[in-house]
Amino acid sequence: MLMEKLKVLHVDFAGCEGCNVSIIRAYPKLMNEIELDISYLRDGPPKYDEYDVALITGGACMNEPRILEELREIREKAKVIVAFGSCASLGGILRFARGGQEPRPDHRNFQPINSVIPVDYSIPGCPPTPQMLQSFFKFFMAGNESRLRLFKVTAGLKKLSGFDLIDDIVLTGLCIGCGACELSCPTGAIRLVEKRPTIIQERCIRCGTCYIRCPRASQLICLGGEKP
Amino acid sequence: MMPIGENLLGQFRGVYLARAKDEEILKRKVASGGAVTALLCYALDKGLVDGVVTSKRVKGFEGKAVVARNKEELLEAAGNSWSIVPFAARIKAKIEEEDLKEVAIVCLPCQAQFFGQMRDFPILETDFGNRIKYIISLFCMGTFAFEAFLNYLRVRYGVRAENIKNIRLGREFLEVHHNGTVLAIPLKEAFSYLQTGCLVCTDYTGLWSDVSAGFVESEPGWTVLITRNARGEELVKGAEKEGYIELRDGSHVLGDILKRAREKVARAQRNMAQLF
Numbered sequence: 063m064l065m066e067k068l069k070v071l072h073v074d075f076a077g078c079e080g081c082n083v084s085i086i087r088a089y090p091k092l093m094n095e096i097e098l099d100i101s102y103l104r105d106g107p108p109k110y111d112e113y114d115v116a117l118i119t120g121g122a123c124m125n126e127p128r129i130l131e132e133l134r135e136i137r138e139k140a141k142v143i144v145a146f147g148s149c150a151s152l153g154g155i156l157r158f159a160r161g162g163q164e165p166r167p168d169h170r171n172f173q174p175i176n177s178v179i180p181v182d183y184s185i186p187g188c189p190p191t192p193q194m195l196q197s198f199f200k201f202f203m204a205g206n207e208s209r210l211r212l213f214k215v216t217a218g219l220k221k222l223s224g225f226d227l228i229d230d231i232v233l234t235g236l237c238i239g240c241g242a243c244e245l246s247c248p249t250g251a252i253r254l255v256e257k258r259p260t261i262i263q264e265r266c267i268r269c270g271t272c273y274i275r276c277p278r279a280s281q282l283i284c285l286g287g288e289k290p
Numbered sequence: 291m292m293p294i295g296e297n298l299l300g301q302f303r304g305v306y307l308a309r310a311k312d313e314e315i316l317k318r319k320v321a322s323g324g325a326v327t328a329l330l331c332y333a334l335d336k337g338l339v340d341g342v343v344t345s346k347r348v349k350g351f352e353g354k355a356v357v358a359r360n361k362e363e364l365l366e367a368a369g370n371s372w373s374i375v376p377f378a379a380r381i382k383a384k385i386e387e388e389d390l391k392e393v394a395i396v397c398l399p400c401q402a403q404f405f406g407q408m409r410d411f412p413i414l415e416t417d418f419g420n421r422i423k424y425i426i427s428l429f430c431m432g433t434f435a436f437e438a439f440l441n442y443l444r445v446r447y448g449v450r451a452e453n454i455k456n457i458r459l460g461r462e463f464l465e466v467h468h469n470g471t472v473l474a475i476p477l478k479e480a481f482s483y484l485q486t487g488c489l490v491c492t493d494y495t496g497l498w499s500d501v502s503a504g505f506v507e508s509e510p511g512w513t514v515l516i517t518r519n520a521r522g523e524e525l526v527k528g529a530e531k532e533g534y535i536e537l538r539d540g541s542h543v544l545g546d547i548l549k550r551a552r553e554k555v556a557r558a559q560r561n562m563a564q565l566f
């Protein structure tokens with residue numbers, strides 16, 4: 063049986079290209095299931111008027127009306143919006159932007175995509191691996207909502223970082239000392255001291271990986287659908 | 291809140307009662323029917339995995355992460371450690387040091403969730419989910435804040451950590467075997483020394499595992515096994531076929547497991563209401 067391929071649009075806003083490279087690397091193994099419309103593979107504007115999924119990478123610069131406009135247009139065009147990577151889903155390292163910085167001193171504030179339009183799934187990671195995207199589509203196309211619940215719930219959150227992990231899980235006494243956060247931090251910002259995580263502040267790039275990988279935190283947000 | 295019931299036990303294929311056939315396994319201080327140890331022996335013997343990451347009780351309640359590559363090493367780790375073993379941090383080093391390509395991991399539901407999520411959703415380049423072949427989760431009502439609990443045992447009962455030989459969980463008591471005697475502590479009393487995080491935990495059986503293992507009071511000497519996917523089902527059926535475990539249907543104990551699972555969720559809801 064020949065299934066019609068999912069039409070997937072990729073749009074990149076402010077970011078470092080890491081997420082884009084991940085998507086490109088993931089594509090060869092996804093080609094049978096999805097048709098990816100990505101700026102690297104075409105000249106000119108997007109091919110179709112409607113898409114099944116839009117993958118958005120990079121955060122939204124709130125000082126660029128054009129970007130906010132474009133995001134709203136994508137929301138109209140795509141049935142499902144996936145924020146891919148920490149910048150798009152949680153703000154990530156873009157949260158450090160505060161204006162007055164070269165090359166665009168006028169860019170003062172970046173937000174995750176869900177500050178501008180409703181997002182269906184947020185996949186943190188700085189950047190998430192190609193395998194992550196392949197897995198996402200595997201579960202998405204199988205309609206396995208229970209496996210994807212964490213990403214669905216994350217789509218409703220605007221900020222998750224090591225600081226939130228410490229505040230919500232460690233300082234509330236809910237940490238069980240499993241060490242998952244330490245292992246999941248890409249920058250080594252978390253160390254377990256006396257079986258509890260501590261954070262090296264200046265290393266935390268606000269990627270949110272530790273938070274969604276903490277079994278206590280991810281169970282709690284999946285249950286309640288919001289941060290404690 | 292999620293509708294209760296839907297997610298109590300997660301998706302599963304089969305529920306069984308199992309017991310190790312090997313006398314040597316049963317002679318050890320296995321936790322219930324020794325089926326977990328037997329499954330792991332089978333997986334190692336047949337080359338389904340090249341190592342098993344599990345926990346060995348070192349002192350009192352504490353366990354440490356160990357890699358077993360043969361039956362003898364597995365036997366040394368049989369039985370329970372009553373604390374969280376900070377697997378995550380050490381396991382990666384272990385897997386890499388020993389260059390294991392396909393491992394089975396025995397862990398608690400929270401850890402199964404971490405490993406399961408990592409295997410299904412490899413966010414990081416450094417993830418090693420592709421090396422994890424089997425996730426075996428033990429049922430769990432909680433782990434102890436063991437410094438606090440040991441202190442309590444010493445002050446209240448005069449029991450010292452170094453003298454504890456074994457700890458067993460019963461329906462109503464936690465049995466602490468020490469110096470040739472058994473101290474039976476009512477569960478209610480013991481459970482007040484659980485980690486706070488465990489008091490809001492809702493997963494009793496380990497929803498992210500391939501096989502979950504626990505016991506029910508009505509079938510002493512047997513391990514309850516829940517298989518969750520084809521991979522878990524094949525492991526259990528293979529172990530039976532090759533004579534490692536005795537296996538019977540366990541659907542009649544499903545009610546007992548559900549009851550415990552429901553208790554755990556109710557406890558979590560009560561505590562969450564208090565904490566937040």
Ligand SMILES: Cc1cc2nc3c(=O)[nH]c(=O)nc-3n(C[C@H](O)[C@H](O)[C@H](O)COP(=O)(O)OP(=O)(O)OC[C@H]3O[C@@H](n4cnc5c(N)ncnc54)[C@H](O)[C@@H]3O)c2cc1C
Pocket residue numbers: 319320321322323324325326327328344345346353367368369370371372373374375396397398428429430431432433459503504505506513514
């Ligand atoms: C903290 C804790 C709480 C539990 N609570 C319940 C409960 O409420 N209800 C219930 O039905 N069952 C519970 N169990 C599981 C139960 O006690 C048995 O482990 C299970 O029935 C398997 O028995 P078995 O004889 O087949 O295991 P065995 O053949 O003895 O094998 C057990 C395996 O688990 C490993 N292991 C033990 N402790 C740990 C640990 N902390 N972390 C990682 N690996 C470990 C051992 O190294 C061994 O490989 C709990 C276990 C633990 C550790």
Ligand code: SF4
Pocket residue numbers: 222223224225246247248249250251252261265266267268269270271272273
């Ligand atoms: S502590 Fe590490 S994993 Fe957590 S948000 Fe910061 S950088 Fe990311």
Ligand code: SF4
Pocket residue numbers: 227231232236237238239240241242243244258259275276277278279
């Ligand atoms: S992952 Fe969560 S529960 Fe585990 S040590 Fe880190 S904060 Fe604690």
Ligand code: SF4
Pocket residue numbers: 238374398399400401430431432433487488489491492493
């Ligand atoms: S009660 Fe939950 S958090 Fe605590 S050890 Fe068991 S599975 Fe982990």
